Amino acid sequence: MLYPETPAKCCSYCGGRDHEFEDCPKRKADAEKQKEEAARREAQNSKVPSG
Numbered sequence: 001m002l003y004p005e006t007p008a009k010c011c012s013y014c015g016g017r018d019h020e021f022e023d024c025p026k027r028k029a030d031a032e033k034q035k036e037e038a039a040r041r042e043a044q045n046s047k048v049p050s051g
Contacts, residue, residue: 009020013027021027 008017010017011019011024011027012021013024016024016026019025
């Protein structure tokens, strides 16, 4: 049954129909993964070679 008074939800990030972009679990997980990878790269770049 259609509910015209309820706005349709569709995530523009993953295409899920049960949430919107701001609440996308895949987007949040991808952002966290990207943040961790950036921190790892920063840690590797900040190591000072001994010698």
